[in-house]
Amino acid sequence: MSKIKRNTLLYKTGVEYGDYTINHVLGCSHGCTYPCYAFMMARRFGRVKDYQDWLKPRLVENSIELLRKEIPRKQKSIKSVHLCFTTDPFMYGHPEVIEMSLEIIRLLDHYGIKCTALTKGVLPLELAKFDKMHEWGISLVSFDEGFRKQYEPFSADYPARLASIKKLNDLGCKTWVSMEPYPTPNIVQQDLKELLSKVSFTNKIIFGRLHYNKLVSAFPGYQGFYNDAVKTVIDFCNDFDIAYHIKARTFRENE
Ligand code: SF4
Incomplete structure (x- = not known):
């Protein structure tokens, strides 16, 4: 290197x-x-x-x-x-x-x-040896391998990423999941609730929309889609007692 x-x-x-x-x-x-x-x-x-x-x-x-x-x-x-x-x-x-x-x-x-x-790689197990104040996170916006190959082509596959964070979580570490940049359905068809359910063990979720991609604005009612997604994330986090942060410009009123 x-x-x-x-x-x-x-x-x-x-x-x-x-x-x-x-x-x-x-x-x-x-x-x-x-x-x-x-x-x-x-x-x-x-x-x-x-x-x-x-x-x-x-x-x-x-x-x-x-x-x-x-x-x-x-x-x-x-x-x-x-x-x-x-x-x-x-x-x-x-x-x-x-x-x-x-x-x-x-x-x-x-x-x-x-x-x-x-x-977007694999969190090493050695992280569990450090003080438990630290927070170890993975980026996870989909579980669709086709999406990963196109948009995150040389990253670790989703099951490997997920297994690494789960292991650290089970070892008592604080963990978080970044669901950003979350894609619109014309990029990948997926169920946000299903994706969230895979990380219900984590301590914090960051959710944010996808920027700088013309396919987003090409999706009719994309702002409404993001507004609904934000509500889904907040409801899920409240139900599972997970802290959350919604990135700026993801939710917009009256749209
Ligand atoms: S978003 Fe950029 S910096 Fe982050 S993993 Fe992908 S290529 Fe690397």
């Missing part, structure tokens, strides 16, 4: 449910085609040339060295650190990325800083 160096790694994020974040890889081999916002930004700002370039992850080799300096300096102002917003910390088929992510989590754990991680 190629390596790069950075000057800083720990920064405050403007993302709705994030505080600080660490992105210790440039690119992501999962190659999501919804499209992936991180890829669009990386291409726009010249960090990658094109999609093929994005698929070749580059590890920030001086990550631990940087974080050993940055974490103690910012420790007091950090509520939590999210891995990752512009790549995947447990990139499927890339043990170097997984090892580095675990090393970073070890460091955050050592400083008593809460870490939240999100993946």
